[in-house]
Amino acid sequence: MSFMYQFARAAVTVDCVVFGLDDEDLKVLLIRRDLPPFEDKWALPGGFVRLEETLDEAARRELQEETSLERVFLEQLYTFGGIDRDPRERVITVAYYALVRLSDHRVQAATDARDAVWFAMDDLPPLAFDHDQILETAHQRLQGKVRYQPIGFELLPPKFTLTQLQKLYEIVLGRVLDKRNFRKKIQGMGILEELDEVEKDVAHRAARLYRFNKKEYGRMVKQGFHFEI
Amino acid sequence: MSFMYQFARAAVTVDCVVFGLDDEDLKVLLIRRDLPPFEDKWALPGGFVRLEETLDEAARRELQEETSLERVFLEQLYTFGGIDRDPRERVITVAYYALVRLSDHRVQAATDARDAVWFAMDDLPPLAFDHDQILETAHQRLQGKVRYQPIGFELLPPKFTLTQLQKLYEIVLGRVLDKRNFRKKIQGMGILEELDEVEKDVAHRAARLYRFNKKEYGRMVKQGFHFEI
DNA sequence: CCAAAAGTGTTTCACGTACACCCATGC
DNA sequence: GCATGGGTGTACGTGAAACACTTTTGG
Numbered sequence: 001m002s003f004m005y006q007f008a009r010a011a012v013t014v015d016c017v018v019f020g021l022d023d024e025d026l027k028v029l030l031i032r033r034d035l036p037p038f039e040d041k042w043a044l045p046g047g048f049v050r051l052e053e054t055l056d057e058a059a060r061r062e063l064q065e066e067t068s069l070e071r072v073f074l075e076q077l078y079t080f081g082g083i084d085r086d087p088r089e090r091v092i093t094v095a096y097y098a099l100v101r102l103s104d105h106r107v108q109a110a111t112d113a114r115d116a117v118w119f120a121m122d123d124l125p126p127l128a129f130d131h132d133q134i135l136e137t138a139h140q141r142l143q144g145k146v147r148y149q150p151i152g153f154e155l156l157p158p159k160f161t162l163t164q165l166q167k168l169y170e171i172v173l174g175r176v177l178d179k180r181n182f183r184k185k186i187q188g189m190g191i192l193e194e195l196d197e198v199e200k201d202v203a204h205r206a207a208r209l210y211r212f213n214k215k216e217y218g219r220m221v222k223q224g225f226h227f228e229i
Numbered sequence: 230m231s232f233m234y235q236f237a238r239a240a241v242t243v244d245c246v247v248f249g250l251d252d253e254d255l256k257v258l259l260i261r262r263d264l265p266p267f268e269d270k271w272a273l274p275g276g277f278v279r280l281e282e283t284l285d286e287a288a289r290r291e292l293q294e295e296t297s298l299e300r301v302f303l304e305q306l307y308t309f310g311g312i313d314r315d316p317r318e319r320v321i322t323v324a325y326y327a328l329v330r331l332s333d334h335r336v337q338a339a340t341d342a343r344d345a346v347w348f349a350m351d352d353l354p355p356l357a358f359d360h361d362q363i364l365e366t367a368h369q370r371l372q373g374k375v376r377y378q379p380i381g382f383e384l385l386p387p388k389f390t391l392t393q394l395q396k397l398y399e400i401v402l403g404r405v406l407d408k409r410n411f412r413k414k415i416q417g418m419g420i421l422e423e424l425d426e427v428e429k430d431v432a433h434r435a436a437r438l439y440r441f442n443k444k445e446y447g448r449m450v451k452q453g454f455h456f457e458i
Numbered sequence: 459c460c461a462a463a464a465g466t467g468t469t470t471c472a473c474g475t476a477c478a479c480c481c482a483t484g485c
Numbered sequence: 486g487c488a489t490g491g492g493t494g495t496a497c498g499t500g501a502a503a504c505a506c507t508t509t510t511g512g
Binding site: 009 | 241279280281282308310
């Protein structure tokens with residue numbers, strides 16, 4: 001390892017898998033490429049890492065620039081370094097995944113950004129580069145992590161019903177859950193704040209609203225509490 | 230994103246956290262740096278990624294070159310991209326962690342390699358760069374992963390006693406386990422092959438040897454089996 | 459009054475946990 | 486024969502899973 005490294009260098013990018021949830025599906029935000037290679041193909045938002053920013057900063061900047069998303073849950077996923085990922089030259093990409101409240105962000109993504117569209121996970125178009133593989137990895141991570149970390153709340157509005165919460169897990173995990181057992185368990189955890197408020201504009205009995213109590217969760221973790229669905 | 234990316238580029242390296250286990254401790258393999266910066270400080274084995282090799286290949290190559298380790302369990306850990314990690318210039322490092330059977334590799338590491346030494350996890354020297362942070366992250370990953378994936382066996386010789394296995398978990402997790410419950414559980418899984426063989430050269434009753442049945446484990450996973458300690 | 463979803467308890471079974479003594483072997 | 490670790494079973498409690506009906510509300 002010499003003092004100055006003289007050899008040719010790989011380019012480094014960040015790519016973001018942005019998950020959102022609506023009533024029916026888990027969705028991913030993709031942008032349409034307007035330059036070759038893979039012109040007009042769909043791809044994950046992302047771009048080159050600058051020398052003066054960290055990887056996390058690069059991911060947030062790209063997300064903001066390409067999809068106008070800000071202040072979302074964002075976590076590093078995996079780094080993909082296959083030699084021929086990009087046909088032009090060697091590009092190593094540090095992949096991130098993000099979770100957003102679709103209800104808040106739906107409009108913005110469609111207007112501000114060039115051509116950013118939400119796709120249902122089970123109805124994806126062909127993707128550029130190895131982005132299908134990155135997406136697959138992100139999906140697995142989400143499925144794994146949602147079960148033992150309270151990150152699912154990042155996909156819901158701040159106030160939500162227990163049925164919404166249950167449906168979230170059913171959609172992400174891909175299996176149905178028992179209503180009574182789910183409620184017993186999640187309410188028993190003591191990390192949900194029961195509000196004096198019910199949902200509106202529904203054509204049936206309105207459900208009570210809850211809020212995730214992040215501070216209480218933090219306290220409980222320190223006492224050895226372990227979240228698990 | 231222009232076709233040709235002209236800006237200055239960060240260098241990309243791989244660093245490996247190599248864990249090994251002896252009767253007493255969890256150990257890490259460190260090498261002494263012989264060049265500035267951090268000359269004579271201890272550091273994780275690692276080096277620059279070449280254009281013609283993947284990240285995994287780079288990690289294995291560096292491991293081989295610097296510690297003469299081959300064919301070990303190796304998995305990507307996390308990518309560290311802090312701006313001032315390296316005082317010379319911007320260096321992004323893709324960290325890996327490896328698990329090795331100390332009994333097999335003890336000698337080699339000490340002879341072939343320049344100055345590679347095993348340190349107990351609770352008696353570490355000051356490390357170069359941000360390697361203490363990388364090591365900390367690796368340790369957390371190991372503690373988390375060892376509980377729900379059968380990677381612990383990578384730290385033991387192919388044939389081992391149940392007491393050795395239990396001690397492994399006690400050392401890695403940092404807490405004592407109940408002997409009868411541990412045996413009941415691990416034997417009940419049906420992934421251990423009971424051998425017609427006992428340990429040798431012990432000054433007491435010799436314990437039966439077992440082997441991890443990887444194929445059977447693979448089959449069971451397909452049936453929905455979930456390993457957990 | 460009908461449709462639609464909200465809300466609610468009990469029983470059963472599996473599994474985690476706590477716990478102590480005799481056995482085999484080498485020296 | 487003694488020191489050292491090997492090996493074994495049971496009782497108890499907690500938590501997961503299965504399961505169906507009544508209530509509320511809007512239209």
